Amino acid sequence: ASNCQRAGLDGILGRNSLRGRGGPGTGASCVQHRLVVRDASTLQILHLYTCTDQIQYIEWSSDSQFILCAMYKRGLVQVWSLEQPDWHCRIDEGSAGLVASCWSPDGRHILNTTEFHLRITVWSLCTKSVSYIKYPKACQQGVAFTKDGRYMAVAERRDCKDFISIFVCRNWQLLRHFDTETQDLFGIEWAPNGCVLAAWDTCLEYKVLLYSLDGRLLSSYRAYEWPLGIKSIAWSPSSQFLAIGSFDEKVRILNHVTWKKITELEHPAVITNKKTIVYKEVEKSPTLGTERLSFPPTRALASSLFSTQSKYDICQVPVSLNYIKPVADKANPKVGVGMLAFSADNCFLATKNDNIPNAVWIWDMRKLKLAVVLEQLYSIQCFQWDPCQPRLAVCTGSSRVYLWSPAGCVVVKVPGEGDFQIVSLSWHSSGDSMLLLSKDHFCVCYLEREEVK
């Protein structure tokens, strides 16, 4: 049971960057120069800020007191306070340029990465101090904070060798600095318990390295040698499992005791297991009785006439999924497991195999078996688990959002006229609502909580 409330933003141009952060129930959106802060439950405008240039990126601080607006073109970051609307902060990176900006976990420091990854500047909002971190590595996931916000790991590159530096976030003091046995470090990710750091190599080589907080190498894992390797990595919320999606269309799961592989999850194009439920989205054009047709047609009727509905059908196995043969002679082939996410209760793992783009695979982690496959009509753009319960939201670039839970799945259409192409979604931290984003609009989907009897 869910309903969508839609908020139209008139005159939006350019990229809409919007982050729905939880906390006191506020949402922020930006339209060109302006930053609009709304109440998450009523969508009423609470604040309106004007920046000096077109905003390219916004981010809430962890305590939801500040919002960071980055204008990469100008090398400028502006920070606004919610409590003191007249307070402001402006950080100029000058001629060094700016490519990335983010909050530190405490919400009082801003980390700016300069162009060419020359350095990371840490600006403090509390003191006038500035810290520099030199030689940051230009890679997909070069900076990682532990969940408790105490430590930060930074991937570095010096003298053609990869290093990892661990900083204490409280005073930006270097805690550990060690080199890694990687060819070309691609990403780092802390385990949710903040004690293990996973580092993986470039896709040319399948290699995962696991480091303890104190810099000891706990283990390294290598599944195979020659073909393209790791594509994505995800820790389970309990830090028990590390799921590694790779270009060979498999997910390998490592355990946290021996760091050995527990199982391999394959993503075949044909589902044969009788215990797997395959939900297939089917479109149906609305059937209207002639007695309901009136002249002139009502607006609702007209809109419903031109929009198709869709629903889920349960397919009988074996089911063959829509398979796209990857082009071999192109870089970054659309093959392999590119998206991975554990549910909040560790019980489910959702994956997407890039050469079967219309399917979401949901694995039962208690049985280590494929539980459900959702086959959509269009390719999956994004999926995210409800932060409170095993509930998955999926969007496919259509005007529908799809929700799966162990009880079943539903299709929710964004009401209103026109096509609302959902390209991204984000859950509210309470799990009560969900932000749906199209190119130039957003809407909030409120999920009615079932009465607990």
Next chain:
Amino acid sequence: MGDWRTVTVPLLSSDSKNIFPYTSERKSPASMSSEVLRLSLPSAKSMHSFFSAFCTEENIEQSISYIDRELTTMGFPSIYVESKGKELDLVSMVNCMNELLVLQHKNLRAQEEIEIQHLKLGSDMDHLQNCYTKLKEQLELSKREIVGLQERDRQLQSKNRNLHQLLKNEKDEVQKLQNVISSRATQYNHDMKRKEREYNKLKERLHQLVMNKKDKKLAMEVLNYVGRADGKRGAWRTDKTEARNEEEMYKVLLSDYEQRQKQLLLENTELKKVLQQMKKDIISLLPPQKQKPKERSEDGPVLSDQEEDIGELNKENMWELSCETVREQLTNSIRKQWRMLKNHVEKLDNQVSRGHSGALNEKDVISREDHELETGKLELEIQQCKEMIRTQQQLLQQQLTCDDDTTLLLQDCYLLEERERLQEEWRLFREQKRNFEKERKSFTEAAIRLGLERKAFEEDRGAWLKHQFLSMTADCKSENSTTPSAFLRSADTDLRLVRSASQQKRPPSVLSTTASPEPCQISQYITQNSVASEKPAADYLPNLWVGSDGKEETEECTKTWEDSGLDTLCRNLHMEQLP
């Protein structure tokens, strides 16, 4: 004798070589004699003419003497009456003739048999030859096939060799390519490193340029500094803080490890509980009185161990001990018990599979039968219930439709019921009738069969009588000769004669006793006659018998089975036989 030869030779000059082989070609093989026989066979006429040519009025004496000589050489008695010199003994001559004829017949039969055998053998030979040629062809074919297969095998082998070569080449190629790949990779890595170094130099340079120049723009404008989220002041970086950081880090790690250890401990205790439970269960499950002597006989220490373990079980604090001290003991005891349990279960399994497989199956079958029976019963019940419901519904409907004249309807109902009952009775009656008819039919059939059997029996009897009669006629030849006229009578008298003959049962008289030639001649004639007349008489006799008997039978039948039509049927049967 010598003079007879001189006479006969010219006479039989044309056929002498064949007819008298013993004169000139005595040494000819046995086949010659058969040829002679064959030649002498052609027809009675030629034989007659031949005999007439052989014996004429003039040389009858010589012929007879020649024949006599021939016969004596062949081992027959002389045809001359020994006592009276040149007088012919007609009886012995006839006997000789008969013997010769019999011999000839025998020879002919033997010849025929031999010919047939010859033919058979010839056909067998042909067949065998055919087989031989066929087999030869097959052999040839198989040889060719073998050659073909060998050729193919050779080709395949060469192909295989080629493929092996190719595989080897491919492997080499793969190796080479791998080498190429690795060399390229190293080259690429080297180049990458070079480029990266250059890039790093550039970066350094850029850094210097960007950072060293006093960038006025590089700044932060803040309205006023905000407090920290935790409310504390930022600490200075000192060695002390560094040490504290270390400490904190280790604290974090330690807490994590502690947490993990706690989890493991929890898991361990859970597992221990399960283990304990299992142990208890196993011990309670294993039949001690059964298992103990066996264990003792096999190995003593196991039992003591087990007992120890049982003793240990009671000590709960044993589980609180760290695993290391008790681990070995524990695992050993568990293992032993587990083995015992396994053995026990296997034994039980064997018992079950051996003893109960049959019984189980039977049980299963019985239960199924029972089930079917039950279902049948239930179905029947359902049927009955349905019928009842239907009738009730009908009644109800009738009641509902016409409430006014219910009494009339009831009456109607009763009438209907009555009628139904009558109809039922009528049906039963008809069925009975049908059954009766069926029975009657079966009885008629049985009667017919009986008649047929009787007929067959009578025929047999007739045949037997005929046989008896024939033997009688053969026996009473001598007697017949005394009363020749008797044989010329009608069949009825014949019958009587047969009966009397059978009653007399005289021993058969020897032929030689009848001395006179003339009565002998007559008797022969008569016997011929009697033989001719014997057949029809034999044919008639049993029929007459059957006829008279059959009439009695049919009368009986008509008495017992009135209105069955059997009477006429039997009569018809006899009418057919009578003519």
